[in-house]
Amino acid sequence: MNKLPQQLNKLLFAATALFLVGCSNTRFVPEGDYLYTGASITILSDSLPKSKKSALEDLLKESLTPKPNKSFLGLRPQIYIYNKVSEPKKDKGFKHWLKYKVGKKPVYLSDVDIPFNLDLIENTGENNGYFNISASYDTVPKNKKVHINYEVSPRVQYTINEVTFPQDSTILAKEIRKTTDESLLKINDPFSLDVIKNERERIDAKLKENGFYYFDPNNIIVQVDSTEVKHKVNLKVKIKNDTPELAKEQFTIDKIYIFSDYNLRNARNRRNLVRANTDTILWKDNVYILDPKEKFRPQIYDRALYFKSGDLYNRSNHNLTLSRLINLGTFKFVKNQFVLKDSTAQKFDVYYYLTPNDFKSLRLETLGKSNSASYVGGEVNFNWRHRNFLRGAELFTATLYTAIDFQLGGSKEANNIYRVGSRFSLTWPRIIAPFKFQSSSAFVPRTRVQLGYEYQNRTQLYTLHNFNASFGYLWKENALREHDLKLLEVTYVAPEKTTAKYEEEIAKYPPLARVTEKQLIFGPVYSYIFTNTMLPKKHTFYYKGLLDLSANLTGIISGANAEKEAPKTILGVAYSQYIKTEHDFRYYLKLNNTSQLASRFIAGVAYPYGNSVHMPFSKQFFVGGSNSIRAFRARTLGPGSYDPRGEGSSFYHDQAGDVKLEANLEYRANIISFLNAAVFVDAGNVWLFNEETTRPGGQFSKEFLSEIAVGAGFGLRFDFNILILRTDLAMPLRIPYYPKGDRWTFNEIDFSRKTWRRDNLMFNIAIGYPF
Structure with missing residues (x-):
């Protein structure tokens, strides 16, 4: 391997040294103080296993305050920027942004309240079952920097000996007892205040699914007794004595009112809207609709409302209905209200107040772009959309666009690419099919039809006409899983002309002919996406799988065999027959709050057969x-x-x-x-x-x-x-x-x-x- 010239080595060394000296922040530390570089936790215990020690160290360290300034390769450039930029005269502007947004105020030893941290360590330990925990500290100063080491003696961690739940004969107690198999409080598990809090929220969530609209986690108290068994606790789950009577009752749904064109500016007493407006009509099953201008067909609510008259209130249906109404994309604001009919009926009237978006919109977009083939260019899009095209929350979009890509540098013989085209799409907020599609997802399943045309001119080489159309479904099981099934996707590519120059290139390199040959591709395309990358986890994943089939059944029925005979045609055009699949898997490892390891693996296979010897170039x-x-x-x-x-x-x-x-x-x-x-x-x-x-x-x-x-x-x-x-x-x-x-x-x-x-x-x- 060739060595760098000696002069270059010296230059790199000098630049590195200058950077290291320049980013040294200790010269800014006030006299008698130290730059705080962080803290460590040392667990003093021979009885705790290594895994528990490590977990406790992480837990206690996370509770400490303040956090030290971030470092990168041992340097703290944010402190350096803060120290070097003088105090700005205004609370805005570039100088203020540079000092306080890019830069960060240094954290000194004088900013650390050590007694407070010792209390935090002991409280955190006690909240996790270490009732006899104690802590001390030692500072380690060096070159105007200081590190604090906290030594912690946790002693024995208390575990759960017994758990009891309310045993009285009330409806509330009975419903709580039905959920005990799912309790988070397990015998022999370590005592944890966080687990107790989560258990209260779990009980509340279960009760909300069974009509207890007014119940609250704070209505539950968990009493802890550590006196009966050594190093063990008995937990008693109780309903507080001051729990309101309404919180102990179950409620059902009576009437449902929908205001389809609700205006927030003219809002008044919402219940009086029903009495004052004669346009309120009974649609069905105690569902009333107020839509005097008949902007919407009522069927859209049939697929969005999860509550029915007589149903026991539950939080899932409450949230699902709101999510579905929002996901229709037609309403700007969605509000609801549960109104108690009277103090004895234990019934709600439900009101939905829907404020529509502007149905029609025009938008002009201009885009600039570049790619690694040395092409740069721009695109202009003219978009028109209608959010309620057929009065059923259908979304219709029409786009006209023109674009140019030209090569900046790279091959001298590269040719500019001009494109003009249009795209049309109509999406229904339901599955249109001869079968019934059931989905309990908060996301509305959709049916989509798309049409498109593009004229492409690669100067001095060829021009192409590209037609495409598709019909299919999109649906999400939940926030993590998404499906896109095109029952039929059709692509037809027809050349308009090829230049003599391109023909000469084809003679030298025959595969180029496949770029401009007539192509007819049709068949189903299915893709599936799973992702949890939006969740605050250490390990997250993304997966996308694709299956693309073209003319499989047609080719089999017609007995196509392009290797032995001329390809079969439809309207004079040979159709492509292939199977294509592609899999994209990604894994993200969060190392800490400021760094991440991201990885990706892609595998794809496209197999031409039957009526095709080669895959279409575009596929x-x-x-x-x-x-x-x-x-x-x-x-x-x-x-x-x-x-x-x-x-x-x-x-x-x-x-x-x-x-x-x-x-x-x-x-x-x-x-x-x-x-x-x-x-x-x-x-x-x-x-x-x-x-x-x-x-x-x-x-x-x-x-x-x-x-x-x-x-x-x-x-x-x-x-x-x-x-x-x-x-x-x-x-x-x-x-x-x-x-x-x-x-x-x-x-x-x-x-x-x-x-x-x-x-x-x-x-x-x-x-x-x-x-």
Whole structure:
């Protein structure tokens, strides 16, 4: 491996030293004080197992206050910025933002209330069953910095010996006893105040499902007795004596009133709205609707209301109804009210006040974009939407757009791309099918029809007409699981013309002909998404699976066999027959509050058969670019060990395959405020199912592992809340089209050489995270 020149080494050393000195914050520490760098907990106990010690240390450390300033590689740049920026004269502006938003006020030893922390440690221990806990501390000063070590003696942790619940004959006590099998209070479990709080909330949630509208967790008290058995506690769950009588009663639903066009500005006594308005009509089953302008068909409420007259009140139906009404997308505000009919009836009248959105809207969008194939460009979209198209909360959208992509740098023979098109979509807030679809999800299932057309002109090469249409369903089981089933998706691609220049390229490289050939693709497409990344967990996952089928049944019935005879056609166009599946799995590990390890693995297979020898170009897999293997330009990698540089044309960026494998690993850390950094490694490639003489080495074989490309790099992410701007600098570490034995490129790395930097350093700019 070539060494960096001596001068460059000196320069890097000097820059590093200057940075380390510059970020030293101890010279700003007031006389007699210390920069607080944090605290540690040492558990003094021979009886506690290692796992319990570790858990207790983490628990106690989390309770300590204040938290020290964040550090990055041992440095604290936020303190340095705070100290170096003088006090701003105003409470706004750049200087104030830099000092107080980017910078952070240093935490000194004088800011730490050690006696208060000792009390916190003991209280936290007692709340977790360590009733005889004690704590002491010691400070460890060094070079104007100080670290505090707290020594804790927890002694014996108390466990639960017995749990009892209310035994009287009231309805409330009976309902509580029905839930005891699900109790969080388990015999021999450690005593925990948090578990007791959760148990109270569990009981309250169960009672809310059984008509106890006015009950509250604070109506429950859990008495603790630690005197009967040594190092054990007896827990007695009781209803407080001062619990209101209403909280002890079950309530049912009587009448339901829906105000479909409620105006918040003209709100008055809501119950009087019913009496004062003669337009209130009985729809069915004690459900009354006030919609004098008949903006909505009542059927939309049939699929949104989970309460029926005579039902016992329960919180799930309460929340599901509100969620469904909101998820219709037609109402701007949704409010409800449960009104007690009288003090003896134990019945509610339910009122829903719905404020519609503006049904019609126009929007003009302008977009700027770039990609790793050196293309930049823009797009203009003109959007029109109607949120209540057929008076049933249907969403109709129409979009007209025009776009241009042109190449900045890269291949000199690249050609600009002009696109003009339209998209139309109509979505019903229900499943339209000959079968009955039941869903208890808070998310409204939908039926969608889409139509689209695009005219594409790649200058000097070809022009294409692209028509597409689909019909299918979208539904969510819950917030974590989502389904998208297109029963039929049709794509028809027709070339308008190809230039003589492109024909010459096809003669030299026949696979290019597939880009402009007539294509007819039709069949079902199904995708499934599971994600819990929105949850505050240490381990979170994302998975998306795709199954795309084209003309499978048609090809089988017609006996299509393109390898032996001419392909079968529909209206004179050969249809594509294939099976395609792709799986995207992501795993996120939260290391601490400021750093994360993110990983992704993608595997895809697209198999042409029957009426097709090759996959349609638009349905093949591609790798490279800002959201893939970042050390390689988009669509320049693969298939297999094929070297696309030998093409000598503008089609360097059109490499595709039928098999895809990709893996990514990225370490992400927050540096200061809006600025995050990342270090990453990407690997993968694409391959062909069938061998092509024009792309030697492209077929998938048992040697596929030796044809994996590897790249690595680092990047910065600028998080502005509404926008994340990402910059990544990557370089190839393994190039699959190099000769066997020479594919690793460590020995070629030479940052001092201009030609190496130009040919190997790949700079990506993108919006959002790569995965």
